[in-house]
Amino acid sequence: MSRDTPSVETAPTDRHGEALVSVRDLEKHYDTGVSLLDRLLGGGSNPVRAVDGVSFDINRGETLGLVGESGCGKSTVGQTILRLESPTAGSVSFDGDPLAERGDLTGFRRNAQILFQDPFSSLDPRMPVGESVRQPLEIHDWPWDGQGNPAERRHERVAELIERVGLSTTQLDRYPGEFSGGQLQRIGIARALALDPDFVVLDEPTSALDVSVQAQVLNLLADLQSEFDLTYLFISHDLGVIRYICDRIAVMYLGEIVETAPAEQLFTDPRHPYTEALLESVPRVDLQERERDIDPLAGDVPSPRNPPSGCRFRTRCPAVIPPDGLDIEQESFRAITDVRDRIADREIAVETTRDALAETTEGEPGEERVAARLYDRLVDVELPEPERRRVQEGLQAVAAGEWDRAAEHLRERYESVCETDHPTGQVSCHLFEQ
Amino acid sequence: MGEPILRVEDLTTRFFTEEGQINAVEGVSFDVEPGEVFGIVGESGSGKSVTALSLVDLVESPGRITNGSVWFREPALAARIREDDPDTAAADGEMVDLRRLDDNERRALRGTEFAMIFQDPMSSFNPSITVGTQIAEAVEVQRRATANPRAVRSRTQGFGLLKFLTTSMVPTVDYVSEESRDRAVELLDTVGIPDPASRATEYPHQFSGGMLQRAMIAQALATEPSVLVADEPTTALDVTIQAQILNTLGDLQAEYGMTTVLITHNLGVIARMCDRVGVMYAGEFVERGSLEDLFERPSHPYTEGLLGSSPALDNGDRRLQPIAGNVPSLLDEEMPDRCYFADRCPKAMSECLDKPPEFDADGSEGHRARCYLARDAYDPGDALPEGYFDES
Ligand SMILES: Nc1ncnc2c1ncn2[C@@H]1O[C@H](COP(=O)(O)OP(=O)(O)O)[C@@H](O)[C@H]1O
Ligand code: SF4
Ligand code: SF4
Ligand SMILES: [Mg+2]
Numbered sequence: 063m064s065r066d067t068p069s070v071e072t073a074p075t076d077r078h079g080e081a082l083v084s085v086r087d088l089e090k091h092y093d094t095g096v097s098l099l100d101r102l103l104g105g106g107s108n109p110v111r112a113v114d115g116v117s118f119d120i121n122r123g124e125t126l127g128l129v130g131e132s133g134c135g136k137s138t139v140g141q142t143i144l145r146l147e148s149p150t151a152g153s154v155s156f157d158g159d160p161l162a163e164r165g166d167l168t169g170f171r172r173n174a175q176i177l178f179q180d181p182f183s184s185l186d187p188r189m190p191v192g193e194s195v196r197q198p199l200e201i202h203d204w205p206w207d208g209q210g211n212p213a214e215r216r217h218e219r220v221a222e223l224i225e226r227v228g229l230s231t232t233q234l235d236r237y238p239g240e241f242s243g244g245q246l247q248r249i250g251i252a253r254a255l256a257l258d259p260d261f262v263v264l265d266e267p268t269s270a271l272d273v274s275v276q277a278q279v280l281n282l283l284a285d286l287q288s289e290f291d292l293t294y295l296f297i298s299h300d301l302g303v304i305r306y307i308c309d310r311i312a313v314m315y316l317g318e319i320v321e322t323a324p325a326e327q328l329f330t331d332p333r334h335p336y337t338e339a340l341l342e343s344v345p346r347v348d349l350q351e352r353e354r355d356i357d358p359l360a361g362d363v364p365s366p367r368n369p370p371s372g373c374r375f376r377t378r379c380p381a382v383i384p385p386d387g388l389d390i391e392q393e394s395f396r397a398i399t400d401v402r403d404r405i406a407d408r409e410i411a412v413e414t415t416r417d418a419l420a421e422t423t424e425g426e427p428g429e430e431r432v433a434a435r436l437y438d439r440l441v442d443v444e445l446p447e448p449e450r451r452r453v454q455e456g457l458q459a460v461a462a463g464e465w466d467r468a469a470e471h472l473r474e475r476y477e478s479v480c481e482t483d484h485p486t487g488q489v490s491c492h493l494f495e496q
Numbered sequence: 497m498g499e500p501i502l503r504v505e506d507l508t509t510r511f512f513t514e515e516g517q518i519n520a521v522e523g524v525s526f527d528v529e530p531g532e533v534f535g536i537v538g539e540s541g542s543g544k545s546v547t548a549l550s551l552v553d554l555v556e557s558p559g560r561i562t563n564g565s566v567w568f569r570e571p572a573l574a575a576r577i578r579e580d581d582p583d584t585a586a587a588d589g590e591m592v593d594l595r596r597l598d599d600n601e602r603r604a605l606r607g608t609e610f611a612m613i614f615q616d617p618m619s620s621f622n623p624s625i626t627v628g629t630q631i632a633e634a635v636e637v638q639r640r641a642t643a644n645p646r647a648v649r650s651r652t653q654g655f656g657l658l659k660f661l662t663t664s665m666v667p668t669v670d671y672v673s674e675e676s677r678d679r680a681v682e683l684l685d686t687v688g689i690p691d692p693a694s695r696a697t698e699y700p701h702q703f704s705g706g707m708l709q710r711a712m713i714a715q716a717l718a719t720e721p722s723v724l725v726a727d728e729p730t731t732a733l734d735v736t737i738q739a740q741i742l743n744t745l746g747d748l749q750a751e752y753g754m755t756t757v758l759i760t761h762n763l764g765v766i767a768r769m770c771d772r773v774g775v776m777y778a779g780e781f782v783e784r785g786s787l788e789d790l791f792e793r794p795s796h797p798y799t800e801g802l803l804g805s806s807p808a809l810d811n812g813d814r815r816l817q818p819i820a821g822n823v824p825s826l827l828d829e830e831m832p833d834r835c836y837f838a839d840r841c842p843k844a845m846s847e848c849l850d851k852p853p854e855f856d857a858d859g860s861e862g863h864r865a866r867c868y869l870a871r872d873a874y875d876p877g878d879a880l881p882e883g884y885f886d887e888s
Binding site: 131132242244245272273274275276277278280281299300301302303305306329339340341342343344345346347348349351352354356358359360362363400410411414415418439440 | 539540690691693694697704706707734735736737738739740742743761762763764765766767768769787788791792801802803804805806807808809810815816817818819820822823
């Protein structure tokens, strides 16, 4: 239920809390061409694993937030649920029925709508906005009760919708180009609500808007939800917006959901290291913000063509679990893990290093010296002596061109449960498994 | 307050387009102290980017700075100009007016003392030259400019900062010295790029957005500028990467004492980075002051509105207080001669139909607001009737 205005007078309150949408092991892989970047990142011709096994329920009347950084698969989840894209595996049930078993999706399409980020691209620029709002009524042959004159009824319905979203009927004959972004998003909302759906996917609906206008649209969406008893899947990268509008939140990283929790709990007591880092990195509108220390996540999100084994967050996680018996500080372990990742990706410029050394000395530099130089370049923390030696030995193998031996030498000592086992659960992290 | 390094007075920049005259920046004034981060915040189209371009003299046709001054502290140059012409209007005390300097002096100054970084780093690099070489060229341009301001031209001209540098100094570099290359690697290291020696040999498309943004900062640092103008440097980035870049900018700031003008639409970024702030609306600074002035005692209803519209991360229950209406057009003929915010202002009064000047507001010495309420208390009795501005 929306926190803002408990819906007292709306009809089927009794069904609140039941799952309207159930998503199980949903997967969407794209088998597209290989970009140069992916080749460089070592992804080869693997498919893009945009969504890779996500499960959740959206209960009637609630807003489930789906949050994560760009490219993590949020929009693909929304589109796959609505069957705008077909999943490569997994299932979606709507109101108890698996969609895959429905021969005809018309009823579902009527009942489940989507609102996109870019209000300019989702409305036909050559069509007066009134017609855009009327279009779904015509496509689905509304009104279905057969009463009155259909054209008149549609006309009235469009007028009612457009006023409800805060515009005036005098604006119905105008074209999208004559409206601001916020007004167009209101028109988009009117169109999405035309057929009185139960479920709406809101895909970054305010991300293209200025903050003053965003606030208007967010308030409108919250009001409409309680008025029409809507269920929302709210997709956004903006944690402030997510917190404001959502009842429960699912956090995505690299095609997977890493944590699901009630909104309040997620923000006050984040569990998964990624959720924690994500929250920490948002700058607060607060005078104390300058004093707040942020320890930002290092590095970038890996390619979804070639996600890390085990826990996908492990290449950036500030809490990777060292193997039993290895007593080492996180910072040191992180540094070693980074070297191992680079060895796995063969991403160490051995030749450049050798050449640079050759220029400054007589003759070909030996592997040991190349390894020492690589070590200086790649490891910027003080490692305990045994670890320093071990890493140095690994780099010596790299200098000799024996990448697999290097990888194996380091794996033996440093392999973590975070790379071997895929974590599961409400909080998908080995730190939270019994 | 100390002596400013930058003093902007009445800056006015217009675009003369087929649709008409656009008043992108309108009588903007502010001071920036050495070593501080001065923030400019506002919604899209409010004139932030054009202000930035005006500061570094990069406004292109059909745009033109039509009025005002950009004073920059450069005692030696100020003295020399005064020696040549005791009555010069281009120098005032230790400051010189960038707009009144002759072209060569202005370019030389702009290329060495100012640097700018942009929202989109991709468009700032030549895709067919390695990142290291492009930064080395910036180093080279700087070195030669100091030695002989007219001798260099770069292969990267036309791209972002290098375009900026090269239009500054008429240059070409076909030769980049080993020293400059080493310096480029150092700079990449400074901005936190791991394994900078090998990354220097890569091309822009091999960098992620965050890495490329760092590389652009490295390139900006190559000229050892006194003033860095950063226009939405983290807007295109994910929050975790934004946090990295803001930390890097903060560290560099602390280390080099570089003066920064930081432009953003994000109040959180302002809170994290800035000492003093100007709020832009419809081409004007509607309020300026310290961060405390703006956050604790906002004087202009637009500033209040911006704060009320921002969803807070630490409190989910607050209902948002949006500003009604839409961001206005800056087309001269559509700009009424009144407070530009009046049609959206919940406190608009009949007096507001006359354009308000800047008033002193409560708080720090530099706290000013372009609103009658900075001078007079609000009296609901003076309010304009509801619907006063509705379209007829
Ligand atoms: N090259 C240009 N030609 C015409 N108008 C421009 C140009 N650049 C900016 N403008 C106009 O100047 C105004 C201010 O724009 P800008 O400074 O980019 O705003 P902000 O950076 O705050 O989003 C806008 O109305 C914009 O359309
Ligand atoms: S499973 Fe390991 S790598 Fe993944 S989030 Fe937990 S601690 Fe970090
Ligand atoms: S001058 Fe008047 S209309 Fe403008 S912001 Fe102040 S009170 Fe509002
Ligand atoms: Mg801008």
